[in-house]
Amino acid sequence: DKDIIEESFGGSVKNILVCSVCGETREKDEAFVNLSVEVGELNRVSPASSPLPAVPPTNSSSSSSSNRSRTKTPEVIPPTTLQNCIATFTSPEIIPTPLSCERCKAKQVFSKQIKLDNLPRNLVLHLKRFRRNKKLSNTVEFPAVLDIAPFTKSPATSTVYLLNAVVNHEGGLHQGHYNCYIKKxxxxxxxxxxxxxxVEEEVVLGDNCTAYLLFYSR
Known part of the structure; x- marks a missing residue:
C-alpha cells in the first residue's frame, strides 16, 4: 500500500538554488522514500572551485600512450564513511546550464544544494555501488547510531537514527547474491x-564492502 510506504519511509528534501551574482535563493521540496548516495568521488564543480583546463597532448603518440596507461590503471577508490557519502550528497554544486534570475533579469550561473527537511520515521540509504558498467566494492564504514543533524535544513525533530537492517550484495556486475542482517x-x-x-554487531558493521541498503529508524 502506497500510504503505508510513505508513512513508514516517506520524507522530503529541500533543493536550494542560489544565484552566483545576486544571491537570489529558490527552494523546492522533493519527496523521497530512500536516498541514493555515491560511494566514490564524483567530478563535481563546487561554487568555491572551478574546473582546471585540460592539458593538450604534445603529439599523437604521447596521447595514445597516455590513453593506454589510463586504460590499464584500475580505478582505486579509497575507503570512506557513510557520513562522507551523505556530505557529498548534500554539498553545493554548480548547475551546468545557466538559469533565469528574476532579480538579475538575465540568465546566471546557479549553485544547488540539497538539505534534508522532513525526516522519515525509517531512513533507507542506498549505496550506489553500480556505476559506469562496474561494481564498486570499496569500504563504506557505517555506524550503528547515525546523527544526520549536519545534513538537515532546520531540524525540528530528533535526528538520531539506529541501524536495524542491512542488505548486502556479494558478487560482481552481472551476477551476485543478496543476503541481509536484521536486528530483533x-x-x-x-x-x-x-x-x-x-551474529555479533561487530560482524554487521565490519561487512562494509558489500553493504548495499542500510535501514535506520528513530
Whole structure:
C-alpha cells in the first residue's frame, strides 16, 4: 500500500538554488522514500572551485600512450564513511546550464544544494555501488547510531537514527547474491537464503564492502 510506504519511509528534501551574482535563493521540496548516495568521488564543480583546463597532448603518440596507461590503471577508490557519502550528497554544486534570475533579469550561473527537511520515521540509504558498467566494492564504514543533524535544513525533530537492517550484495556486475542482517530484540541475525543464524554487531558493521541498503529508524 502506497500510504503505508510513505508513512513508514516517506520524507522530503529541500533543493536550494542560489544565484552566483545576486544571491537570489529558490527552494523546492522533493519527496523521497530512500536516498541514493555515491560511494566514490564524483567530478563535481563546487561554487568555491572551478574546473582546471585540460592539458593538450604534445603529439599523437604521447596521447595514445597516455590513453593506454589510463586504460590499464584500475580505478582505486579509497575507503570512506557513510557520513562522507551523505556530505557529498548534500554539498553545493554548480548547475551546468545557466538559469533565469528574476532579480538579475538575465540568465546566471546557479549553485544547488540539497538539505534534508522532513525526516522519515525509517531512513533507507542506498549505496550506489553500480556505476559506469562496474561494481564498486570499496569500504563504506557505517555506524550503528547515525546523527544526520549536519545534513538537515532546520531540524525540528530528533535526528538520531539506529541501524536495524542491512542488505548486502556479494558478487560482481552481472551476477551476485543478496543476503541481509536484521536486528530483533537488540540481537543481530544474518539471513542467508533459508539459513538464519545469530551474529555479533561487530560482524554487521565490519561487512562494509558489500553493504548495499542500510535501514535506520528513530
Amino acid at each position: 530484540n537488540k540481537e543481530w541475525f544474518r539471513c542467508q537464503d533459508d539459513k538464519v543464524f545469530q
